[in-house]
Amino acid sequence: MPRSALDRARSVDRTTVSFAVLTLAAFGLAATARAAVAWATAGLGAPARYAATAPGDADVFETANAIAVFGACSAGVGVILFGVTLVLAVRRHAARRLPSVLGLCTLAMVVGAVVAGFAAGSETDYDAAAGLVILRTALVGLAAASLPALGLAVLRARARRA
Template sequence: MLTPAPARRRSVDARVRASGVLALGSFAVAAACRIAVDRVAAGFETLNTIAAVGASAAGLGVLLFGATLVLAVQHHRGRRLPLVLGGVTALLALGAVAAAVVATTAPDVGAASNATIVRTALAGLAAASLPAVCLAALRSRSQR
């Protein structure tokens, strides 16, 4: 009698994929709005509207990024996951510090503005990944 092969467990489930796709979509909208603000020379109201949509999409993307990481940690029980997440979070935080240094030593307002945007984005991503890092650390501690 043939026995069915056990179903292989997927490394990423549908919730993680959907959350990741939504986060990427939000970041794409934010990037498109940033490009539009740079390109549009229309009125002040148009620029404010585009900038507001872009900032909202970036914020949503950061929140979805954090949610995606938490969902991934809940689904994946890897032993190296806490180390990888912690390392990436540390790199994001160090990148934010480096961008802050660049912003303070920038020769003109445009360069300082761009470095400040990068700093804010990296710091937001680092902060959004902290719940996943904590959850992964708690899970790895409880598995010992």
């Protein structure tokens, strides 16, 4: 019996899309938290590490630290969800070039992390160095999170060849 256009197989299933949306939401929360910390500490005139106020008077710093912790947790959840999304995509879709694409993307993230690390080491501006360190950490986390999906894609490709 012929299949209608509505019944044809979806290129991406709902579970993978749901995890991708959750991943983007987690990274969006992390970026929003980063912007909120920058906004909260912008009028202070000095980076937070040079604060010379009494602990009771550091309400802005305590708030900024709480927001930064939330942002770091959101980024961590985003990295984990990124890895899960890639594994789901590899499990549910058999693309012949998927191991090569995942391998090249992972390699690009690792090279980007190394370049960001060297750039952060030679940076004299504290804010720029902090941004580069955050970029380096994010790229390393994403590269590490993509390794299970890369391994699964390689194993599936080898099984197809055998």
